[in-house]
Amino acid sequence: MKAGWDVKKLGELSFVASGGTPLKSTAEFWDGDIPWYSSGELNGEFTIEPKDRITALGLDRSNAKLFPKGSLLVGMYDTAAMKMALLDRDAAFNQAVAGIKPTPRTDLRFVKAALEAIKPSIMEQRRGTRQKNLNLKKIKDIEIPLPPLEEQQRIVAVLDEAFEGLARARAHAEANLQNARELFESYLATAFSGDEAGWDECELNDHVRFIDYRGKTPPKTEVGIRLITAKNVKMGYIQREPEEFILESAYEGWMTRGFPKLGDVLFSTEAPLANVAQLDTEETVVIGQRLITMQADEDVILAEFLKFSLMAPPMQSEIHRRGTGATVVGIKAKLLKTVPLRFPKNLDRQRAIAANCQSAYDDMERLEEAFRGKLQDIDDLRQSLLQKAFAGELT
Structure with a gap:
């Protein structure tokens, strides 16, 4: 470290505190004049316009705290851990955020950059089984080099x-x-x-067999037969990670609706909708829920042609048009089967x-x-x- 520099904990530099959330069920606490941020909104050099605002009463009756313009906000929970933003207005924030108030001797833009420099080591300190989180003490104890x-x-x-x-x-x-x-x-x-001339049209179901295991979740194991889920199927290819397995002894009893084979087209029915790839291995695999295996009648439709047909904007638009769901958009098999497919004879x-x-x-x-x-x-x-x-x- 350069001569004349010091090392300070964030808690020694300034007042550092987490926020809070007023009761959602109390209308008098919300839709007020005080900007209120969640950790997911810490995205960029400065804070964006907040989704929510609270009232003075909501601030007073909760752990939320009003921090001044120029404060640095740091996310602590899950995927928002170490997301940061400088406040461009006076604002409050929730319990998943730590706020650092400005001081005369410290430029918080420098602190933010210093935290970005050591972010990888800070992220290793997260703890939790379902979520990897930082807590307020860990934030306060972060040490940064501090010049004049x-x-x-x-x-x-x-x-x-x-x-x-x-x-x-x-x-x-x-x-x-x-x-x-x-x-x-x-x-x-x-x-x-x-x-072009020589093209015909049918419904997908006319010349494509659907093998659908949706609604079934096989018990997973550390080793065994590879399980392919919607997380593996990307647009145009199958990603190896994450690797999941089921017991070999459970395979035949589980795969009662049909067996996937090399070249079959895999289609994700939701989260995300309409990712398409061809099965690229001869190894025995299990197809998980949220996927439909399509086996083309290759006397009429070639599997590789079917794959690119499903990837093409005309069919993607038609599939999404038939999708349903407010939060997660998906498509029902009976609607997918009736999607029109055009093909050269x-x-x-x-x-x-x-x-x-x-x-x-x-x-x-x-x-x-x-x-x-x-x-x-x-x-x-x-x-x-x-x-x-x-x-x-x-x-």
Whole structure:
């Protein structure tokens, strides 16, 4: 650490406290003039407009606390742990947030950057079985290197300038990533417009067998036969993680509705709706709930053609149009079976379309991999700058 710097706990720097939530059932506590934040709203340099506001009475009758503009808010619970934002207004917050008040000798923009630099080590201190949380004591006990105020402000200015450039580079890479996906979707939309002569139309159920294990949750084990769930099925491919299993002895008794095989099309019925991939292994697997296995009559419809048909914007739109549910949108099997499917009657034509789509998909994946690499490089550079800043090496 650089000469003249000190090490201080957050609790020594300033007043640090968690918030609270007024009773939801008491109308007089809500829809007032005081902004009230939850940890999920700590997203960015400054706080966004809050979803909720409380009254002075709600503030007085709860553990919520009013912190001044310029305070630093830090999330403590689950996926919001170590999310941060500086208050751009006086506001209160809930019990999942720790607030740090500004002081004359400390620039909280510097503190926020310091916490970002050591975030990985802080996240390792989370505890809990269902949720990995930090508590207020752990927040207060976090130690950060602290130079004099002038040096804090100089470091913040240098980081701001550097991060502005990194933000532009990230936005450019993210735009290119989105463009790669949109280009592929545009290709699919054209390939499956079905405007050419020699195309026929049917309902999905006419030439596709549905194997549906929804509503059944097999007991999971540490080892055994691999279980594929909706968490594994992404758009166009099957992800290995997370790996889950059922007992081998339970397999035949469980798989009474049909057995999946290599090349079958897997379709997620909700959370998310309409992800599509082909089974890419000959190993024995179990298909979990929220997935439907589609086995095409390959004398009429090729499986690879079916996969790209289901991925194409026209069918995706039709499937989502038939989806139901307010919070989680899903589709019932009986509605999915009636979705119209257009296809060339010539199998060689189907095979050629699927091959061209696969080539376009592979091109998209190569571009996405390159742009994700750029995003990772940007994140690594940002973290490197933070590490240098708080080692006193930033000039």
